[in-house]
Structures are given as structure tokens and as C-alpha cells.
Amino acid sequence: MQIVLNLFYDHTHDMDMIRKFLQLFAIITLYIPTYAQKRSTWNEAYNRYKNGNMVSKITSRYSVIVRGGLTQFYGELQKQDMRGMLGLGVNRKFNNPLSLSLEYTTGKLGGExxxxxxxxxxxxxxxxxxxxxxxxxxxxIPSYDGELNVNIYGGLGLMMFSANAYDITSNTLLRFTNSPSSARNPLFLRWGNPHGSPGIKKTNERIIPVGLCVDYKLFEKLIFGFDYRFYFVRTDKVDATSGMRLINPEEADSYSKTPNDKFSFLSLSATYKFSRYPKRGKR
Incomplete structure (x- = not known):
């Protein structure tokens, strides 16, 4: 009898072990697909991140431009003495071919x-x-998506300058555009009764810039450019000289029968396009 009880106990114990094993097997069997699915989801998410297919930023219409180059003058003292310039601007693209830029430039002009x-x-x-x-x-070429782009542009601007002319032999100051008695001309007039306080340090004149720019897209958001810009200036004294005369260019003597002065620059530029996340739709 004891032998039978022992056999029954062993059989029951074995059944419990088998049942626990089957339960463990069932748990593992159910867990593995779930884990595999989660791992697959993690891998897909990582791959999307790695490949840039996650919720990505889109290129903004706005960009910032920095440039540097050399200037060239065209006027009475036009034998070249090329000087440097720097520029900073903000650009806003309206559609595929058209954009507007607001730029600030500082530099020097020279010649003899x-x-x-x-x-x-x-x-x-x-x-x-x-x-x-x-x-x-x-x-x-509307469908063009290459690296090179050719642009032309034009606009209006204000030039603020101070010019001095010196004797080549002695370096003596001969002519100048601004002095302690200098004052602003009436608005839109070349000369007339001055207004405001005297002693202005910069002469203000309107300019018309036109130019040609060739851009190379190095990355999606970084563009390098080669730029030639030409300026028409509404004055004849950018070189502190007015016409074939040795007088100081002040008031009515600021202008002569010779053409107004012009200048240009040749520059290298870098444009950085801003980016943003797309707007989420309303729920």
C-alpha cells in the first residue's frame, strides 16, 4: 500500500512539475512575440531616426546671409585701390523665383x-x-533641384559715408565731404538751406544696387555664393572730388556736369536657411 501511495505521490508531483513547465513554456511563448514586436518597434523607431524619417523639420522661408569681399570705385579718382567690405542680411522667400532681402553693408572705397x-x-x-x-x-527650370542657382537682383538703399582726398606726395588733406559746418540738405534736394545741427559726420545719399549672384548648395540649409554688385550713387563726391575741379565738394559744389559716381563689390557669401517643425493639425 505504501508503495502505491509513493507511486501516486510521485506521479502527482511529476504532473505538477509538468504543469508548471507547461505554464512557464506558455508564458515564454506568449512573451517572445510581444518582446519581438516591441523590439521591432524600437528598431523601426531607431531606423527612422537614423535615416531622418522621423517627424522632421521643414525649411523656413527665412535665411540669414553673411558676406565679405573687395570694392571697386568708378569716378574721378578711379585708378584702383581695392578695399574690403562686410555685409549681413536677412532674406525672405515668397515663392520659387522671388525673394526679398534687407542688408547692411560696411566697408571702404579707395582710388587715385x-x-x-x-x-x-x-x-x-x-x-x-x-x-x-x-x-x-x-x-x-521649375523642376530643377541641383546645387547651382543663378540669381539677379536690384533695389534701393541709403549710403552713409565720409570721404577724404589727400595729396599723393605729402599726404596732406586736400578735400573732404564732412566738416564741423556740414549739415543735412533739404529732403530729396541736392542742395539748399541746410537743416538740423551742423557737424554731421556722415553724408547720406540714395543708391540703386543691382547685381548677379551664383549660389552653390553645399547642404540643404547651407549655401555658398559668388556675388557681383554694382551701385549707382546719387552724388558726385564719393571720392571727395566733384568733376575735374580741385575745389572742396560742398553744397552746390558737391555736383558737377560729370556723371555721378559709381562703385561695386565682388564678394563671397554664406547663406543659412532656418528650419522649423511642421504645425500640428487641430484635434
């Missing part, structure tokens, strides 16, 4: 003429310009 004037000049200037830019590549 020995045969008649025996003098050279240095002009320190700042300018603020509003430019409309037309992307020729985007206009005429």
Missing part, C-alpha cells in the same frame, strides 16, 4: 589719379539696402 589731381581718396561707408531677388534657375 595722378595726372591731374595728384591725389588719392579713402571713403568709409555704411549702407542699408532693400533688394528684390529673382532666381533665374527656378523661374525657367
Amino acid at each position: 589719379e595722378i595726372s591731374f589731381f595728384n591725389s588719392y581718396f579713402i571713403n568709409e561707408y555704411n549702407s542699408v539696402e532693400l533688394l528684390a531677388m529673382w532666381d533665374l534657375t527656378g523661374q525657367f
Whole structure:
């Protein structure tokens, strides 16, 4: 009898072990697909992150531009003495070919003429310009998505400058645009009864900039450019010289029968496009 009881006990114990094993097997069997699914989800999420397919930023219409280059002057003292310039701007794209830029530029102009004037000049200037830019590549090749783009642009601006002309032999100051008695001309007039306090340090003149820019897209948000810009200035004294005369360019003598002065710059630029997350729809 005892043997039978022992056999029954052993059988019951074995059944309990088998039942527990089956339960453990069932748990593992159910857990593995769940774990595998979670792992697959994690891997997919990681791969989306790695491949940039997660909820990604979109390129903004706004960008910032920095530039640096060399200037060139066209006027009475136009034998070249190329000087440097720096610029900073903000651009807003409206559609594929059209964008607007607001730019600030600071730099120097220089030049000389020995045969008649025996003098050279240095002009320190700042300018603020509003430019409309037309992307020729985007206009005429709508499906183009390459690295190179050609742009033309034009606009209006204000140039604030101070120029001095010196004798080449002795470096003596000969002519200048600003002095303790300098004052502002009436608005939109070349000369007339001055207004405001005398002693202004900068002459203000309107400018018309036009230019050509070739851009190269290094990355989606970083673009390098090669820019040539030409300026028409509404004055003849950017070089502290007005016409073929040796007088100081002040008041009515600031202008002559010769064409107004012009200048240009050749620059390298870097444009950074801002980005943002897309707006979420309302729930």
C-alpha cells in the first residue's frame, strides 16, 4: 500500500512539475512575440531616426546671409585701390523665383589719379539696402533641384559715408565731404538751406544696387555664393572730388556736369536657411 501511495505521490508531483513547465513554456511563448514586436518597434523607431524619417523639420522661408569681399570705385579718382567690405542680411522667400532681402553693408572705397589731381581718396561707408531677388534657375527650370542657382537682383538703399582726398606726395588733406559746418540738405534736394545741427559726420545719399549672384548648395540649409554688385550713387563726391575741379565738394559744389559716381563689390557669401517643425493639425 505504501508503495502505491509513493507511486501516486510521485506521479502527482511529476504532473505538477509538468504543469508548471507547461505554464512557464506558455508564458515564454506568449512573451517572445510581444518582446519581438516591441523590439521591432524600437528598431523601426531607431531606423527612422537614423535615416531622418522621423517627424522632421521643414525649411523656413527665412535665411540669414553673411558676406565679405573687395570694392571697386568708378569716378574721378578711379585708378584702383581695392578695399574690403562686410555685409549681413536677412532674406525672405515668397515663392520659387522671388525673394526679398534687407542688408547692411560696411566697408571702404579707395582710388587715385595722378595726372591731374595728384591725389588719392579713402571713403568709409555704411549702407542699408532693400533688394528684390529673382532666381533665374527656378523661374525657367521649375523642376530643377541641383546645387547651382543663378540669381539677379536690384533695389534701393541709403549710403552713409565720409570721404577724404589727400595729396599723393605729402599726404596732406586736400578735400573732404564732412566738416564741423556740414549739415543735412533739404529732403530729396541736392542742395539748399541746410537743416538740423551742423557737424554731421556722415553724408547720406540714395543708391540703386543691382547685381548677379551664383549660389552653390553645399547642404540643404547651407549655401555658398559668388556675388557681383554694382551701385549707382546719387552724388558726385564719393571720392571727395566733384568733376575735374580741385575745389572742396560742398553744397552746390558737391555736383558737377560729370556723371555721378559709381562703385561695386565682388564678394563671397554664406547663406543659412532656418528650419522649423511642421504645425500640428487641430484635434
